[in-house]
Each structure stands twice: as structure tokens, then as C-alpha cells.
Amino acid sequence: MQLIAAGNIVVAAILAKNPPRRPETKFIIEDSPCFVGVNKNEPRLIAKVNDAIAQAKKDGTLNTMSKKWFGQRLPRRCNARTASAMAYQLEFGNLTQYAGMFASGTATTLALAAVSTALGVTVGVLGAVGRSSKHAWVRGTVGGYVEAIHNTPFIVQLFFVFFGLPALGIHLSDYVAAILVMTLNLGAYSIEIIRAGISAVPRGHHEAAASLAMSPGEAFRHVVLPQALAKVFPALTSQIVITILGSTVVSQISVPDLTYATSYIQSRNFRAFETCFFITSAYLVITLLLRMALNAAGRRLFAHNRSIAR
Secondary structure (H helix, E strand, O other): OOOOOHHHHHHHHHHOOOHHHOOOHHHHHHOOOOOOOOOOOOHHHHHHHHHHHHHHHHHOHHHHHHHHHHOOOOOOOOOOOOOOOOOOOOOHHHHHHHHHHHHHHHHHHHHHHHHHHHHHHHHHHHHHHHHOOOOHHHHHHHHHHHHHHHOOOHHHHHHHHHHHHHHHOOOOOHHHHHHHHHHHHHHHHHHHHHHHHHHHOOHHHHHHHHHOOOOHHHHHHHHHHHHHHHHHHHHHHHHHHHHHHHHHHHHHHOOOOHHHHHHHHHHHHOOHHHHHHHHHHHHHHHHHHHHHHHHHHHHHHOOOOOOOOO
16 A cells, blocks of 8 residues: 555645645545545455555554655544444534634625515516506516526526626626626516516506595505505515525625535535535525514515415
């Protein structure tokens, strides 16, 4: 046995040429498990490999190899184990040192969600009015926007804005690009949801508002829109949650959200299961709390309307 793992050896060999950046044994060995792949149908070979590992550990060969390639002995926690003894050990405690990064990523995710939700619903309301316009060009423009968003992937929209627009001289920061795309995406879906709510408001309510000398704009703001939002609020809430969950792709343009933090941390601690389990739990908690908060807000804002579930 003359090597520990090809990948680690290459890293060590390259970095060894640059003394100021000498590789850390803990990072290369202790936090980066190495395995010897053997066909499970070859028990004799497995036994020989296990014997070789056990013997190398016993007679100091592994330490000699570590000194040769890394300039120091194996760390005490680093144990060479045979195939029969190897099993994945959960170490959630390793994540505590990254609590600050997780918190920062969560804050970024929530900030993106808050801004894009406010802007997206606003776009939805204005677009719903446009879809009901008497002017064909307005209906066509809004309809084209809705179809373009509905029939293209979120990540493609994000790449188009962040990587494509600069070719036309339009440069947006990662945060602005993320918020813009999330807003446009939520807005497109909200338009159809809110339009359905507007259509569900009885025609007699429009006439009643007119009989009270309300202008069309006043009737829409005070009579039609509140009822429309009340009727579709559950669907709108679900769409907001879906948009937030879909926003995980903004990490692809280096927005340091929760997914970005998770990818960075997993690449450092090599604890994929623990890190991914944490982010899954985090998103589950965030979306459940958000849904509860929105439902509570809906019940309070539209308490007079039976369409809001109690």
C-alpha cells in the first residue's frame, strides 16, 4: 500500500510546492473519508484489503505515508477502519460552528421572500386589471407576459436576466436580479389567480357601488378588490410559498441565501446528510410558519368573508 487516496495525494502534491499554503492534515484526511472500492462479490479480495489496512495501521505504515505526503502524523481522531467496521456516523454537532452562516442565509432568504411577495402581489393586481381591460393591446401585452413566465423554467429566467441582459448593456447585481425574477414569476401567476377572484365577484356588487356614486376606481378599490383577494387568498398564499421554495436557485448566481450557505458548508465539512437534513428542516419550518402567518393575516383582514378558512 503506497497511497491513501489519489485525490488527496494530488492536492497535497500541488499545495506542497507552495509552503505558505501547506495543506492541513485535518482537512485532507480527518474530514475527508477515503475508501477502497472492491466488488462485493469478491470476499477474498475484501479480506485481503482489510488485512492490509489493519496491518498498515498496526505497523505504522499509515503514519509513514502521512508524514511523506502531508509532513505530519495522522490526527488521533483519524482511524483506518476495515470494511466490516465502517459505517456512517452522524455528527450534527459539526454544524454548530456554521450557525452564523446559516442565520445569514436564512435572513437573506426571508428578505428576498418579503420584498418579492410585496412587489409580486402588486404586479398581480395591476396585471389582473390589465387582463380585464377593454383595450386589446393591454390584454395582449399582459397575456404575453403571463405566457412567457408560465412556459419557461424559473432558473432559465434567472440566467436570462443575470447573464443575458449584460450583453445588451443592462447590468444588475445578484440581489436585484433575484428579486426582479422572483417578482416577475410570482406576479405572472398572481395575475391569473387574482383575475379569477375578480371574475367571481357578483355583477350586482359592481352595480351597487355605482349606485353609491363611486367612480370605477373607487368601486374596484373598496368593493371588488377586497372581495376578490378574500376569495383567492388561500391560492395566493400557496403560490407565494411555491415561489419562495423555487427561489433556492438564486444561489446559482451567488446570492448567499440558505441554499448557498448549505452548499458552501457541505463543501467544507463533507457532512452531506447532516447539512442537507438541516436545510430541509429549515425550509419546512420557514414555509409552515409563513403559511400560518399568512392564513392568520387572511382571517383577520377578511374576517367578514366565509372563503377564508377558520
